[in-house]
Amino acid sequence: MENIITSKDNPVIKLYQKLSSSKKERSEYGLFVLEGMRIAEDALKEDSGITHLLVTVSAREKAEELLLQADLRNAKIFVISNELGSRISSTGTTQGIFAICRIPVRRQIQFTENGRYIVLYGLQDPGNMGMIIRTADALGIDGLILSGSCDLYNPKVIRSTMGSVFRTRIMIENDTERLFALLKNGGAETAASVIDKNAESINSCGFTGCQAVFIGNEGSGLPKEISQRCDRRITIPMNGTINSLNAAMAAGIIMWELKK
């Protein structure tokens, strides 16, 4: 008879939950989790790939092809009860498909002559980060650098990227000195996106050559010393009655202008 995991104290279930809730555990194990059919398929295509695939009793049949592919790639496969699936899910209506994946060794970003890069500096909301990564992928941004921002492997980030996390070049550089050295060595002109009517409008500032645009924190924007340190300060011209777009939306409009 087949083994179906039903206990919340099963070591794999406990591991999944630890990785889901704690950045520290993710770093220590070098693993993260994701949930859902589409994104699990995307993860399987990656070199780093899936180490453990968990499917509920109900999901098993429709996940047949996924299970076959995962088995071919040496993932460990577990069937869990529907109750456990609901328990470990981070969504209201779970598909019943869960994976533990290796955190890839992030490539350094290769700067190119006309490359377009985004630096997320102090961005804190996982939903915003996910949406920015998804948009960067759609618009063809050449790389993202995260600095002092929320954890890329937070399950909410992973979910809201809709798989783009696996298709986008992303590196993490939390040291400000090394970040600016990296951009300088890469030949990137740096621009701070700010809310300031005196900054250059993105309508007229012109983006030529290798460009890196900094996006700041949702509430407080970029620290002054960072925006001053950039080669220039750019802004999205806005209506008088409001002085802020959502950070992900602002990043999206800037990426659109960078790439068109």
Place this chain on the structure above:
Amino acid sequence: MENIITSKDNPVIKLYQKLSSSKKERSEYGLFVLEGMRIAEDALKEDSGITHLLVTVSAREKAEELLLQADLRNAKIFVISNELGSRISSTGTTQGIFAICRIPVRRQIQFTENGRYIVLYGLQDPGNMGMIIRTADALGIDGLILSGSCDLYNPKVIRSTMGSVFRTRIMIENDTERLFALLKNGGAETAASVIDKNAESINSCGFTGCQAVFIGNEGSGLPKEISQRCDRRITIPMNGTINSLNAAMAAGIIMWELKK
């Protein structure tokens, strides 16, 4: 001694919760709810205004000015226990400020010669709707028309507009025939935003005169009969590896191009 509401069975608390959870109740009462200091201040500036203001014991002191303004505008004011505040809040960390507001009698949109309008046709996610309204306000869109979309007064929509719901012209027209008649009478050229490489790129299609752009459902886009009925079909050119932006992000990029 002052009366502090502590019971979840208090009629005002029950009303707040009914309005928070049910579109039907909102329509029947002609009331909706919101939560938070900033947005309550915005609501007070409106003609329709706040009918009931609820503050927790902890929030009372910092809400002093708001309470004064609400009192001057004949809102009924209630102090509630912190426990009740946590109970009725829809956020993790509540500010302890809650309001019941009248649903304004929506103005018809006035179409102007160079006006720029967005039609949300079948959009279902409250967070997306809120973000689109916020962005429309920031970029100066002249009006939004909701057709077969989620309820504008859903608390999640209201919250994610960040007060822009009070500054943006929004009308609701759920009848497709009347919607197209309205746009025609207003002199608007209609464009369906679609995911289709053969549609006109928003980089080159040109927006002149009175323009109304349709944004469709998150999962299925616009129904074919709607996109065919529009004067033209437009698209955001995208990277080969992904075929969809988030609906709010796509709407934001289109609004940016409409208004720049």
